[in-house]
Amino acid sequence: MPRPTCSRCQRPLGHCLCALTPDLDSRTRVLILQHPSEAGHAxxxxxxxxxxxxNAELRVGEVFDDLPQWLAQPGYRACLLFPGDDAVALTAYAPAEQPLLLVVPDGTWRKARKLLHLNPLLAGLPRVSLGSVAPSRYRLRKAPGEGALSTVEAIVAALDALEAPQRFEALLKPFDALIDGQIAAMGDEVFTRNHLR
Incomplete structure (x- = not known):
């Protein structure tokens, strides 16, 4: 029988993260497009x-038929947070600058590229990237390359850059608790053997 889960964070009730989850406002609108393979991931x-x-919304799928409407948010300039030769590093908004609708693909690099391929409108958006970032706190996976972050870490870094001096570090509290919980569940010995190399 499956364990009862929290309807909001979808974690087992004994590991609910809602009490640690902030309610932060941002000038930037964040649209997360999640590949279906990530939706059920622990x-x-x-x-x-x-x-x-x-000011964020999460949509799950591979082909997003409603993407034109989602991108046409009045008062926002849509851009894609994804590396590329033409990607511009994010910097703080000028005082009267129109805020961004930051579109963030969520999945492995291969799945994120597939989302771009299946949704040409996404691939055509202006690209933005993060400047230099701190190493990932995601201690359970080996980063595929320097500067690789989990989705929540990338969003925090993007918002910190755009909306300085406002900080979005509080978004990482439930993330840190999630990682700590996974490590505790596997035990120090297994974690040390498999992840600290």
């Missing part, structure tokens, strides 16, 4: 970001 950091940001 370490679903995109869901944590969407729950903790008042």
């Amino acid at each position: 370490l679903n950091t995109a869901r944590l970001a969407a729950l903790g940001l008042a």
